[in-house]
Amino acid sequence: MKIIQPAKRTEKVTYAIRDLAVEADRLKAQGRKILNLNIGDPNVFDFVTPKHMVDAVHKAMLENKNGYSNSMGIDEAREAVVRESERKGIHATKENVLFSTGVSEGIDMLFASLMNPGENILTPTPGYPLYIASVHKFSGVLNQYMCSETNGWQPDPDDIRKRINGKTKGIVVINPNNPTGALYGKKVLHEIIEIANEHNLIIFADEIYDKIIFDGEKHVPMASISGDVPIVTLNGISKNYLSPGWRIGWMTFSGSEKSFVEYREAVYRLARARLSPNHPMQFSVRHALEGPQDHIKETVRKCQERRDIVFRKMNEIEGFHLTKAKGAFYAFPGFDFPVKDDKEFVLGILREKGVLVVHGTGFGWEKPDHFRMVTLADPHTLSEACEKIGEYAWERFGKRKK
Numbered sequence: 001m002k003i004i005q006p007a008k009r010t011e012k013v014t015y016a017i018r019d020l021a022v023e024a025d026r027l028k029a030q031g032r033k034i035l036n037l038n039i040g041d042p043n044v045f046d047f048v049t050p051k052h053m054v055d056a057v058h059k060a061m062l063e064n065k066n067g068y069s070n071s072m073g074i075d076e077a078r079e080a081v082v083r084e085s086e087r088k089g090i091h092a093t094k095e096n097v098l099f100s101t102g103v104s105e106g107i108d109m110l111f112a113s114l115m116n117p118g119e120n121i122l123t124p125t126p127g128y129p130l131y132i133a134s135v136h137k138f139s140g141v142l143n144q145y146m147c148s149e150t151n152g153w154q155p156d157p158d159d160i161r162k163r164i165n166g167k168t169k170g171i172v173v174i175n176p177n178n179p180t181g182a183l184y185g186k187k188v189l190h191e192i193i194e195i196a197n198e199h200n201l202i203i204f205a206d207e208i209y210d211k212i213i214f215d216g217e218k219h220v221p222m223a224s225i226s227g228d229v230p231i232v233t234l235n236g237i238s239k240n241y242l243s244p245g246w247r248i249g250w251m252t253f254s255g256s257e258k259s260f261v262e263y264r265e266a267v268y269r270l271a272r273a274r275l276s277p278n279h280p281m282q283f284s285v286r287h288a289l290e291g292p293q294d295h296i297k298e299t300v301r302k303c304q305e306r307r308d309i310v311f312r313k314m315n316e317i318e319g320f321h322l323t324k325a326k327g328a329f330y331a332f333p334g335f336d337f338p339v340k341d342d343k344e345f346v347l348g349i350l351r352e353k354g355v356l357v358v359h360g361t362g363f364g365w366e367k368p369d370h371f372r373m374v375t376l377a378d379p380h381t382l383s384e385a386c387e388k389i390g391e392y393a394w395e396r397f398g399k400r401k402k
Contacts, residue, residue, distance in 0.1 A: 009138070088224055098251050112138050119167040128179075154182060228259070320333050342368035
């Protein structure tokens, strides 16, 4: 029998964050201790899902809300998202809210419904790798715009403009950004909105970390300042509400409904074809958005403290530099060592020092001179990880602390 050949569009589909975990698991099986700083899962560390959310899901399960839900999501959750949108200054209606199995499924449905083979959607570099994977999954052409490290990792509007072509369909904006932790200012958001309006593009505003903001800064929801420009805002309970395994995300369409109504219906057709998102977990949404918010203040406090530790430690190591994150829970240090393959560089750190981080090119960054580390671990673990990374650099490149 002949070998079954996979579709060529899958050849470029990778997910660096989990791909490296295969090697880490192999080392663990040999009895090695590994510090896993590759996946942004707060529940792996000392963060716990709020009890009132757990109670709401438990109640729903006991009431046998265990079958399929409405394909769009339950009314209670959709209406809660509408009220949350209004509090953020975004005009929304229940008909424009769709629930998905995490934001990840939402991204796939949005890209599949918009992009024909050979077309492109502008994605940021560095940026969350699932967007890159989705472009390849649907036979699109990767088209990445630059975020400037010298400008606090803000998007470069001039670079966005010059990358738009006749096959560009939309722009992805991740704010706060994963992997850099950058928080975008209102000025740059306005510039991107103007570009989208000028070229008739839809904007995908990924704001999944919008409540994890540091230093007293404020997050600006993109759809709150967009006017008629069509925007799909992506959010969920995984990060802000410490429940990534529940896989509950949503998208909210806003702007000129006339401009997006046909596209929205195409997305909803795909949503109906996959039946429904997780049913009982949706009953946590109203309680999350409108119940006690105490855990957010504590989450921000802990994450900011840990950000500061990593920022200080990494900048103390000769050959490294790190821009201070303003949100989320990641660091994206750069380095000036003679590295040709940054994946091999981080694998070296893993194999020799037992610290698992992710190479920067896995986030679409073109040069092999950055890596991402998750900053959710306790202060002692983060300090130890930074020390070990410094040791690796010292031993391999002759670098010492500054």
